[in-house]
Amino acid sequence: MSGTGKAPATRPDPKALLAPLADDLKRVDAAYHRALASESPHVRKLVEHAALFRGKQLRPALVILAGRACGRETDAHVVVGAIVEMIHTATLLHDDVLDHATTRRNLPSINALHGNEVPILLGDFIYAQAFALANTLEDRTAAIHLAATTRRLCTGEIDQNCNxxxxxxxxxxxxxxxxxxxxxxxxxxxxLGAIYAGAPAEQVTALEEYGRQLGIAFQIIDDCLDLAGDERSVGKSLGTDLSERKMTLPLLRLLERVPAATGAKVRQMLADGAVGDPRAALRAIVDFAPDVASAQATAEQFVRGARGHAERLPPGAARQTLLDLADFVLERDR
Amino acid sequence: MSGTGKAPATRPDPKALLAPLADDLKRVDAAYHRALASESPHVRKLVEHAALFRGKQLRPALVILAGRACGRETDAHVVVGAIVEMIHTATLLHDDVLDHATTRRNLPSINALHGNEVPILLGDFIYAQAFALANTLEDRTAAIHLAATTRRLCTGEIDQNCNxxxxxxxxxxxxxxxxxxxxxxxxxxxxLGAIYAGAPAEQVTALEEYGRQLGIAFQIIDDCLDLAGDERSVGKSLGTDLSERKMTLPLLRLLERVPAATGAKVRQMLADGAVGDPRAALRAIVDFAPDVASAQATAEQFVRGARGHAERLPPGAARQTLLDLADFVLERDR
Structure with missing residues (x-):
C-alpha cells in the first residue's frame, strides 16, 4: 500500500515498540497456553496450530500499557491480557470460516486444512475457556465487561454479514x-487495564476512548490493505471483502465519488462476482487509489483522536508507547 | 423407531410431564428473550427465528426440578435455566452448520436460509450473552461451572469431528x-439446580449423576433415531451421522456383530459416501434393526442408573417427574 506520504525514514516496528513489554507478554503467552491445555490430543494439536497465527499481541499489550500508564500493573493484567487474546483468536477462527480464507499469516488457515467444522468448534472452545479464565479473577469486572464486549463483537459481525x-x-x-x-x-x-490499575474515572475514559479510536483506525487500514495491500507482506488472502460483497470505507468513498455510470458498473461486477482476482476486476473499471487515500486520511483523523486521549494520561514511557502505537497503525503494511 | 418393546399403553407426553413446571418455564422463556434482546434489527430477526427451534426445554426443566426435589426453588433457578437453554441453542446452531442440516423441528434450519455465516455468528452471540447473564448472578457458581461445561461440550464436538x-x-x-x-x-x-437450592453434597452428586446418565441415554436414543427414526416425527434431517461418517452406538454394535466381509462392505460404503439416502444404502447391505435394539438396551441401562440416583432424593412430585422424564427418554420418537 502506498502509505500516507509521510512515512518516517525508518518504518516503526511493532516488535521494537513493544520490547519494554516483552517479559509481560511472555507471561500473557504462558497464561494463554495454560488456559488452553486440554486432555484431548485433538484439541491440543489444534490449539498449537492456532497459536501459530497469533500476531502482535496488540490487545494484551494495550491492557498492560494502560495499567502502566496509570501507574500500576498487577497479575490480573496478565490474566486479562490472555483473555482478550483468546477472544481475539476465537473471532479470527470464525472469521476465516466466514471469509473462506485459505491463508493467515502466510500459513494455511485452519479451515483450509480441516474444513469448517474444526475452526468453528475450536473457536467455541477458546471462547468458553476465555470466560472460564475470567471467572478465576477475584474481581468480576473483566468477566462482566468481556462478555458484553464479545456480544458486541458478534453483533457487529452479524450486522456486517446481513449488510x-x-x-x-x-x-x-x-x-x-x-x-x-x-x-x-x-x-x-x-x-480494563486502567480499571485493574485502580485508575480514576477520567483515566479509565481516556484509555477507553484511546482504544476505541485506535481500533477504528486499525479496521479502516485493514479495509485499505484488503483492497490495496500486498498479499505476501500482509500474509493473508486479500480481496475477500470484495468477493464477500462487504462494504468497506474505501469502497464507500469510491461509490460516493465516481459518476453514476461507473458506480453502476462497479455494483454490477460486485453483485455478479468477479471472475478471478476481484481487485484486478475492480481496477479494470476504475482507479481506486484516491479512495484508498481518502480512507487512510480518515484513519489518520482517528489516530489523532486516539493520541489526544492518550495525551491526557500522566507522561512517561508507557504513554509514549501508546502514542507510538497509534502512529504504527497508519504505517503498518500487514 | 420400534421402541423397546415395553411401551406403555399411553405414550408419555413431555408436555404433560412438564405441566407442573409450566409457569416456571414461562419465566425461563421470558428471561431468555430479555437476555437476547438487541438493538440490531438483524440480530432480533435471527433470535426470533432461532427461538422457533426451541424444543422441550428439558435442560431448564432439570434445573427447576432439581431445585424442587431438594426442597427449594429460587429466582436463580430461572436465570440458570435460561442460561443452559441459551448454551444449548448456541450448540444447536453450530451443530446444524457442522451437519449441513437443512431442517430442524420441521422448519428450514438457519444455515439453509442464510448460509453458514449467520448461524455461526448468532451462536457466538448467544454464547456471549449466556455468559453475560451468568455474570448477573450474585453467586458465581453457575458462571464458573457453565464455562467449564461449555468447554467440555466443545471438546466432545472436536473429538467427535476428529474421529x-x-x-x-x-x-x-x-x-x-x-x-x-x-x-x-x-x-x-x-x-446447579441442587446447588442453588442449597442441597447437601449427597443430593448434589445424586442429581449430577442422574443428569449425566439421562444425557447419555438421550444421546444414544438420538443416535438410534438418526439411523431408524422417521424424519417427519423427528422433525429434522436424519441419516446425517452416516453421511458425516460419525461413529454412533448402533453402528459400533453393527460393526462388532457382522462378519468381516459385511463390515468391510459397510465401511467401504461409508468411506465412499452413499449415493442418495445413506440409511437406505446401509439397509441394502445389512439389516441393522438388531443393532438399534442393542443400542436401545444400553440406553435403558443408563435410564435405570439415572432412576437409581433420583430415588436417593426426598420423595415427592418433583422426584416423580424426574423418574418419569427418564422413562420418556426411552419412549420418545423425536
Missing part, C-alpha cells in the same frame, strides 16, 4: 459496525 | 465423547 451486498450503506452505519466488530475489544482492553 | 471416519472407535472412546458433548450439560443443569 453484505448493500452498497448504499451509509458512513454512520459502516462506522457503528466496525466499532462493534473491531474497536470494542481494543476499547475494552485499554479500559 | 469421523474412524470406524474402529472403541465403546469407551464413544462414551467419553457423548458424555462431553451431550451429557455434561444435563449433568450441569441438574447439579
Amino acid at each position: 453484505r451486498g448493500r452498497f448504499d450503506l451509509s458512513y454512520p452505519e459502516y462506522l457503528r459496525i466496525i466499532e462493534d466488530k473491531t474497536a470494542s475489544l481494543y476499547a475494552a482492553s485499554a479500559r | 469421523r471416519g474412524r470406524f474402529d472407535l472403541s465403546y469407551p472412546e464413544y462414551l467419553r465423547i457423548i458424555e462431553d458433548k451431550t451429557a455434561s450439560l444435563y449433568a450441569a443443569s441438574a447439579r
Whole structure:
C-alpha cells in the first residue's frame, strides 16, 4: 500500500515498540497456553496450530500499557491480557470460516486444512475457556465487561454479514459496525487495564476512548490493505471483502465519488462476482487509489483522536508507547 | 423407531410431564428473550427465528426440578435455566452448520436460509450473552461451572469431528465423547439446580449423576433415531451421522456383530459416501434393526442408573417427574 506520504525514514516496528513489554507478554503467552491445555490430543494439536497465527499481541499489550500508564500493573493484567487474546483468536477462527480464507499469516488457515467444522468448534472452545479464565479473577469486572464486549463483537459481525451486498450503506452505519466488530475489544482492553490499575474515572475514559479510536483506525487500514495491500507482506488472502460483497470505507468513498455510470458498473461486477482476482476486476473499471487515500486520511483523523486521549494520561514511557502505537497503525503494511 | 418393546399403553407426553413446571418455564422463556434482546434489527430477526427451534426445554426443566426435589426453588433457578437453554441453542446452531442440516423441528434450519455465516455468528452471540447473564448472578457458581461445561461440550464436538471416519472407535472412546458433548450439560443443569437450592453434597452428586446418565441415554436414543427414526416425527434431517461418517452406538454394535466381509462392505460404503439416502444404502447391505435394539438396551441401562440416583432424593412430585422424564427418554420418537 502506498502509505500516507509521510512515512518516517525508518518504518516503526511493532516488535521494537513493544520490547519494554516483552517479559509481560511472555507471561500473557504462558497464561494463554495454560488456559488452553486440554486432555484431548485433538484439541491440543489444534490449539498449537492456532497459536501459530497469533500476531502482535496488540490487545494484551494495550491492557498492560494502560495499567502502566496509570501507574500500576498487577497479575490480573496478565490474566486479562490472555483473555482478550483468546477472544481475539476465537473471532479470527470464525472469521476465516466466514471469509473462506485459505491463508493467515502466510500459513494455511485452519479451515483450509480441516474444513469448517474444526475452526468453528475450536473457536467455541477458546471462547468458553476465555470466560472460564475470567471467572478465576477475584474481581468480576473483566468477566462482566468481556462478555458484553464479545456480544458486541458478534453483533457487529452479524450486522456486517446481513449488510453484505448493500452498497448504499451509509458512513454512520459502516462506522457503528466496525466499532462493534473491531474497536470494542481494543476499547475494552485499554479500559480494563486502567480499571485493574485502580485508575480514576477520567483515566479509565481516556484509555477507553484511546482504544476505541485506535481500533477504528486499525479496521479502516485493514479495509485499505484488503483492497490495496500486498498479499505476501500482509500474509493473508486479500480481496475477500470484495468477493464477500462487504462494504468497506474505501469502497464507500469510491461509490460516493465516481459518476453514476461507473458506480453502476462497479455494483454490477460486485453483485455478479468477479471472475478471478476481484481487485484486478475492480481496477479494470476504475482507479481506486484516491479512495484508498481518502480512507487512510480518515484513519489518520482517528489516530489523532486516539493520541489526544492518550495525551491526557500522566507522561512517561508507557504513554509514549501508546502514542507510538497509534502512529504504527497508519504505517503498518500487514 | 420400534421402541423397546415395553411401551406403555399411553405414550408419555413431555408436555404433560412438564405441566407442573409450566409457569416456571414461562419465566425461563421470558428471561431468555430479555437476555437476547438487541438493538440490531438483524440480530432480533435471527433470535426470533432461532427461538422457533426451541424444543422441550428439558435442560431448564432439570434445573427447576432439581431445585424442587431438594426442597427449594429460587429466582436463580430461572436465570440458570435460561442460561443452559441459551448454551444449548448456541450448540444447536453450530451443530446444524457442522451437519449441513437443512431442517430442524420441521422448519428450514438457519444455515439453509442464510448460509453458514449467520448461524455461526448468532451462536457466538448467544454464547456471549449466556455468559453475560451468568455474570448477573450474585453467586458465581453457575458462571464458573457453565464455562467449564461449555468447554467440555466443545471438546466432545472436536473429538467427535476428529474421529469421523474412524470406524474402529472403541465403546469407551464413544462414551467419553457423548458424555462431553451431550451429557455434561444435563449433568450441569441438574447439579446447579441442587446447588442453588442449597442441597447437601449427597443430593448434589445424586442429581449430577442422574443428569449425566439421562444425557447419555438421550444421546444414544438420538443416535438410534438418526439411523431408524422417521424424519417427519423427528422433525429434522436424519441419516446425517452416516453421511458425516460419525461413529454412533448402533453402528459400533453393527460393526462388532457382522462378519468381516459385511463390515468391510459397510465401511467401504461409508468411506465412499452413499449415493442418495445413506440409511437406505446401509439397509441394502445389512439389516441393522438388531443393532438399534442393542443400542436401545444400553440406553435403558443408563435410564435405570439415572432412576437409581433420583430415588436417593426426598420423595415427592418433583422426584416423580424426574423418574418419569427418564422413562420418556426411552419412549420418545423425536
